[in-house]
Amino acid sequence: MTLLSVQGLSVAIHSTPILSGVSFDMTQGQVFGLVGESGSGKSMTALALMGLLPRGAVAAGSARFQGQDLFALPEAALCRLRGRDIGMIFQEPMTALNPVMTIGNQVAETLRIHTGLSRREARAAARERLDRVGLPADRISLDRYPHELSGGQRQRVAIAMAVALRPALLIADEPTTALDVTTQAQILDLLGGLVDEQGMALLLITHDLAVVAERTDSVAVMRQGRIVEQGATEAVFRTRAQDYTRHLFAAASHIPPRAAPPRDKPLLTVDRAVRDYRLPRPRPFGPLPIVRAVDHVSLTIARGESVGLVGESGCGKSTLTRAILGLDPLQGGKIRLDGHTVGPNMPRAVRAGMQMVFQDPYGSFDPRWTVGRLVAEPFHLTGQPPDAQDRVAEALSEVGLTPEDAGKYIHEFSGGQRQRIAIARALITRPRLLVLDEPVSALDLRVRAQILDLLAGLQQDHGLSYLFISHDLSVVRQVTDRVLIMQAGRIVEEGPTGRVFAAPVHDQTRRLVAATPRIPSEMAPSRRLTRAPT
């Protein structure tokens, strides 16, 4: 039975078309995937269905949900519908929860708004819902606040709120993008279980083809506000009738061309490094609790080698990175770069030997500086060379931008371009080691492939060593020679990337590999279809 039928949905904001002619149907108990790159209109489709379009947006077309047209309903009727019949969860679970309200009260509030439950009944019901989403009473009390929970637990609370009233339709907008692979798998399992139990339909919005392939019944591929193709997931992914779909798959499985790493002497050696943190005293005059974030970690990176460092959030990989970059002191062990000791007081010349590219292309640049000044900032380490301007122009050209871009401000660039600027900044002092902290996880598939190609090319040209930090195993697999698996401050497994992923030894590695979504091999297009003339 058709639950939701969207016909010719178009949205324009200030007469700029955002969506045009989006049509799809969802049935009860169906998991429908909406996949596409950023700006393709996935989220806007969801907001239009919820009647939550931004100011100035005008929607046309129809969306019949359980027989009534959502666009024809007055706001009051939509309010009753939202939460009760249509639930929604968002990408960032922290901002979706009210930080000053306990989780029990937040779930109970949803229940009380739509039902006549008393406070006590609503809290009992909230307890039961939180139990269902995997937050049992003995571990997570109703009186906890959102900041006391992990990202995955917060997303569970958001799900408990969204499904509290057993809605017929749940819209999940990138529900796992901010989470680790293992947490992602658990959350997707939970959503799948709720669909099976309650006969709920799930509209899963994501940019991740593998998640769609594993978890959805039907899929629509979106591009520039239109649905490019849609149908049963397996059929669409097997056939790949449209060029755009094929490009997406090609980008997802893209492996940058790389030469075998030279077997050279180590550039970076980390020898039994220890990093402790002091926490605030639990009570006045009590002892200071100490957390060991990095626990006797040893590793080496050879010249020209790419090493992956993989672990869940909180495993200590960021702390280790900060120590390697010489930002924090060690409590034990030694880090050497090219024979020089690394630490907060190392000479500038040593510091110039390594640079970093950050995950978030939006937060890693001072918005008030021009690109030219930003890229030249690491010259602070070497002293401003007389040809600084030429060097900046050269660096920008090398990463595929133009020298004229030096005069612009960072907000004038897209995410992919910003990551190129970040790479230009990192290369300006001609370092030997580049620390890449999830450099492509915020980027779209096709942009991601371009950046990985760029990094591979630069490594070739300059003999760079890369330390590639990520929780995304598929990316690490594509670009590294060796991989280190980190858990609770220790390296639990290391070895050549291919071997570690093909035959993981440690339990944690097995868990990570098992949790990574992948496109099932039976969805690979048959030979006849790939060779078909286009």
Add this chain to the structure above:
Amino acid sequence: MRVSLTLGLLLAGMALALALVSAIWTPHDIQAMALADKLNPPSPKHWLGTDQFGRDILSMLMVGARTTIAVALVAVGIGMAFGVPLGLWAAAVSGSGLDQAIMRGNDLIFAFPSLVIAILITAVFGPSAINAILAIGIFNIPVFARVTRAGALPLWTLDYVRAARIAGKGAARISLEHLLPNLMNLLIVQGTIQFSLGILAEAGLSYVGLGAQPPTPSWGRMLAEAQTLFAIAPHVAIFPGLAIVLTVLGLNLAGDGLRDALDPRLRRAR
């Protein structure tokens, strides 16, 4: 966006122009009393009327603008000059004993009302406009220190600050090159608020006789002296009041506009 900046600069500029022109020319001598002409309503001879001593209110306003603007401006300057570096310093060493010492020292100043500080200073040095400036300025220091520290703390966790640290820059340089420009919008808005409060504080201090001393006019004192005459000659109170309101409004508008104009993200595409 441009409208508020233009209007704000126009209003604030007018107050400044009045003050500057008064140095070389005023319509009437403000020292000259003419008791026969006291409390005249606005007329062609006295555009804004006369006060209880028959002095020309327009001339008084022009000369008073000098005192008032100077007191508020210098007081904000003192507050920023000491408060902003203290706040940046505290943020750079946040959580340490030094941070605690700086911020608790600020709390100590904050705990005294500016009036008490003014009385203290007056008791030692005698009443004058300069002492009013000092009192208001000292009171501004913890305000700017707190705003700066609170604004700088979240910036310290951002990736571009980490990038600067990886580029080998120390806390002082990062504070100056990255934090200060990004705190400018906060400081400009706080500055205009403190400027407005400074004008009002000067009025308050003058009212209790701790600010500018007669015969030097100031807007605050004009307003204070006019309050008992409001029933019989409202214009004596209305014009200085209007001058304060328009100047404060102009400064706030200019502050908002300036904040937007200085932010490259909000600049129009060239």
